[in-house]
Amino acid sequence: MLREHVVMEGHLIDSDILRRAFGRIVEEGGQFEVLEFRVGTSNAEPSYTRLAVLAPEPETLDRILEGLRYLGASTSVDDARFAPAEADGILPDEFYSTTNFDTFVRISGRWEPVLDQRMDCAIVQRGGSPRCVKQGQVLRGEPVALRGSGLRVRPLERSRDYSVFGFMSERISAEVNKGIVIAGVAREMGRARTAGEKIVAVVGPAVIHSGGDVPLGDLIRNGWIDVLLAGNAFAVHDLEKAILRTSLGVCQMSGRGVEGGSRNHLFAINTVNRAGGIAAAVASGLVTSGVMHEAVRARVPFVLAGSIRDDGPLRDVITDVIEAQKAYAGALEGAGLCLMLATALHSIAVGNLLPARVRTVCVDMSESLPIKLSNRGSMQAIGLVTDVGYFLERLAAELKAAEPMRP
Template sequence: MTVSRTVELEGHIIDSGTMARCFGAVMDLGGEFDVEAFEVGRHKHAESYCRMAVSAESEADLRAILHELNQNGATVADPRDATLEAAPADQVVPIDFYSTTNHPTEVRVDGEWIPVENVEMDCALVVSRAEDEADEVRVRTRVLNAIEESDLVVTGETGIRVDPPERPRGKGSAFGFMQGGVSSERPSKSLIEEIADEMRDVAESDGNVLVVCGPAIVHAGGREALADLVREGYIDALSAGNGFAVHDIERDLYGTSLGVDTETLEHPRKGHKHHIYTISEIGRAGGIEAAVDAGIVDSGVMYECVANDVPYVLAGSIRDDGPLPDTITDSIEAQDAIREQAQQADLVLMLSTLLHSVAVGNCLPSTTKTVCVDINPATVTQLLDRGSAQAIGMVTDIGTFLPMLAEELLEDEV
């Protein structure tokens, strides 16, 4: 005996491939579908509509299909309120809890659709009511290690609707959803101009630009350009690892990055020890800010962050030497700090760092404009594969990209 439910799709479902993905998901999971209504938008800005009955051999199979359809923006017709179950213990979610996407999401509670706050992928959804206002309902994402006993967690697929960003007909900017992709042949100058325009718009609207930095910025000669962008107010927050900060400060103290003179490419005597000497000097001063205040550090990206009150998060790893006193060595604490940065960002520049790009990407909603630049196309590809489909990718040398971006942004200020 088969079981079935009716689902609906609405929007630019043809151009974005949403309808085809939903059809494929039903068949791949062993179900069947019957299109009951289909209305095609008749001009490039018009939306389309599809209603279909989805059937499967069992309730379990149907739930799996509905879950996949939900992730792609389909909603169950005649929706009911979401199912809520209390968490049985701290850091434990109920069986069949709803695992989030990074797309805008709403949850139906008491007959009303409530927008989910702080959208993030791979989280649970927790419903709460304000203690001082009994009628106010909030739905927030929460990572599993932050779940507390008795939290009301959304389970199943009922009463949830997801709104993936869509691509309408016609050409848009490079920031149009799913229009970026990865290409080493993309005309970089025109794309850099678009990125610069977006950064200007964010700055003019008092938005937030987050830059995610890898040590290659220093090695490849992009450090000064990035420092200029921080000083001129185009960067509002910085996320990096211990390595980036060490090499940036090493360049200031010793003129080297990982022991190599970044201008002559020579290896000074004892240059291989410069990074550990740098950590020692900053530790002796009491941290990066203290070193800047004492005049020990007087140039570079970290210097400009301190001098211009640009907040930064340095997340540690098992590979770190030292690390610097400013580096967060507790991984959960570092995740929370990165998550706070990501939730405030309107535009994110991910520059030559695979691990940090993926970490920050995991915390971003799909509506946050994202640029990923790396000489290795696998870095951008892995970011997209992890779900950050809103990212546009440039496969190029970071030492070429950053000076071009700085020139484009600062040319009118010279």
């Protein structure tokens, strides 16, 4: 049997890391021996273990060690290996693929943090630092980190503080007390604001259809949202409501469809594009209400990413998907909390761009989307199955009630 020693340190027991490591070894056909194990004597003190990993052939051992590295294990103290990219967008065969957990690379004897942490990227030395770079954006000749030694991942550990992310991180169901959860989200927004972290809202058109645009506009106007990420449809229906008082041709005061209403969103696109875009439409007085109006007035940056199903689109929409991805990534820098509100397409896209340490709240009428997002491997993600309009109304009320305590 081949043998290799690995070391793991952190909150290994209550964060379920050690059980997952043992399971990975056995499932891949290996064996383990616990050579040393020290349990933290308080909730703040980390635990430590040194394991011997055994496997019948080199390929199995390599596969086990690769899996353990993603759980934070280190096998040696050698520097990381790099190889040049063969061409633009072409990586060496042994490239290392990142997770959304904070990662460190050993270079010249020092552990360097990887910048722009996100999943499914290569690690490239660029600008004097290792950073996550999407495969298609790697340039010929750039040094790309290879699998093996000199790479360390820090999995998220379960929070020691009581918060909504503690008791809701593994519970996604319509049968929860939504008021308690929403109050917890409001407290987390207050913590993010105190810490100087961005609060990001990723929104879909259901926010408009459900009436959630009014409380969302209040949140923007009162400084609770720092970045708005959406697609063409959200902005179009918000502007349709602002100009024609309909959404998808349905009157937002009576709830009844209006004659010829199916063209209203196209009329809104045409009118706003003629004005020169969303900001120009607000400045001219064409658009005097709605979420986009509040974002422009409050100077909250927004990014609208296009798709192949878009009508129009609006002039402000980025139709090049690579450029839209870059714009989303740039807007997410410094994010501490992300509200994902009734949009599968953009929520999943943003989830793939965020490091696991960013707390995310996914709200949708279906359980499938929150479950998919919570499976990103983050204990900082919760899902709430409810109407997004109700969620935003309650959230705005909770934040208003807490306003005197806001810094």
